[in-house]
Amino acid sequence: MLCFGCIEQGGDCGGCLMARFLMSRRKVLEQYEIIRRMVDILAYNYKTNPIVWSILRETDSLVAISSIGSLKGDYDRVVYFLQGEKKEEVDRILESGVRRFVVDNIPELRRFLNIVEERKDKIDLFVRIKMKEHTVYTGKYFVYGIDWKKLNEILPELRKNKNIENLGIHFHRKTQNVGEWDLIKDFSDAVDRKLFDIIDIVNIGGGIPVEYRNSSPKIDLILSKIREFKEFLGEIKLMAEPGRFIAGPSVVLEAEVVNVYDDTAVLDCSIFNAYIDTYLLNIRLPVLGEKENGIRYTLKGRSPDSLDIFRYSVYLDRELRIGDKIYFLNAGAYNFHTEFNDMPKIETVIVDDFRSIGIDL
Known part of the structure; x- marks a missing residue:
């Protein structure tokens, strides 16, 4: 130009x-390692900064993708967020080799499982849920997820689905989350304790904040909350999808x-x-x-x-x-x-x- x-x-x-x-390779890997040591599975949130993924390919990170346009390879490492894709688009995604999916509403969940059933594919499914809110400051953002009460009804049904290999729960408060990190309480309030045994993975999403001039989050406290939650989950695997925390300081x-x-x-x-x-x-x-x-x-x-x-x-x-x-x-x-x-x-x-x-x- x-x-x-x-x-x-x-x-x-x-x-x-x-x-x-200017992107520092060293800083990308340092930020990645901080979270990777705390969880069983890490999926970098691609939309935060796609170029960071070119460095994280060197690691064992998965990659969280939320649009077909972002599917550019690494299909066996993709965690795909469904958001209104047509049947032919879902078919194309499955044919590419993607096997991990996040669904945040009942109609899409039913449509998706019907397609998977027709194809006789095996998938890992994460059901995204709305947690109980402890703050009134939620009006600016759309809150994704299936109501936590409904989750407790459908989870046993999903566990019986022969096409689902690993069944996960996904929840995510917000980007640059500086205050809502009581993960043990949030999860315990939303998910019936009797259902813990049928859950393979809990995905806490992203939201781990970064320090800006007008925001000074207590990072050490937040990381300690994540460590405590991992211990609380026991045999259930803990997964996270950091984006800002890795990309921002890098x-x-x-x-x-x-x-x-x-x-x-x-x-x-x-x-x-x-x-x-x-x-x-x-x-x-x-x-x-x-x-x-x-x-x-x-x-x-x-x-x-x-x-x-x-x-x-x-x-x-x-x-x-x-x-x-x-x-x-x-x-x-x-x-x-x-x-x-x-x-x-x-x-x-x-x-x-x-x-x-x-x-x-």
Whole structure:
């Protein structure tokens, strides 16, 4: 993509956008190992950042996929989330070799099992359930899953299904879950104790949070809750689907200052093509080297939209000039781009370690 000035000059500026994502292979594997040591099965949530999967292929990780467009191989490692696929699409998925499925509503469950029965396939099935809610702050998000009361009715029926090899329960509170981690109580309240013996796997989904400038979750406490839950389950296998926890800290967004005026620094990228989670979840990325006091800047994206602000207030110990670099930390989760204002997609460069490129975190 060329800007008009470069077209006139016959040059290639790469779209006049020099920002890039820097992904640390070492950090991806470190974050993966933290969770892998705590669970029996781990499935990386592909939609969080597809490029992370190119590194996790080296491990024993499975991969959680939620769209046919994301099925690009590794079929024997896929955990597929059904969401309204037609019969011919389900047939195609099964024919590819996918054998692990998550279903979150009764009509789709019945349709899917009928297809599996016709084909005489063997599958692992995870029934996604709605947990009892302990908070009123759920209105913004759709809550997926079969009602926990209904689960206790259908679970014995599913256990008798000869096409289901491993029967699992799936539950997931929310992305960037900083507070609802009483897993033992949640599970005990929702699932009849008499049914524990017919469950092979419990999948707690993702939601393990990452530290941002406006969010400081108690990660050690959350991890201890997961360890306690694994002990509680006994012979039942524990599974998790971390996405943000692995992808977030593994990526730095390197941006360049293209203009400075008053207390505003304009960058060579936008929240719309670099970090739309700034708007969707009100996430504020930390900036490398920022202080509690100093010279205050608003870090603005390169679009005319008033929403295009990475950070309203960042304090630095230096004055910013055109050409200076800004490094946003924990920038790897849901950093997808949009086509707003015809913005190009920012490239991701995989490095062995951040320190190898002079970034000391």
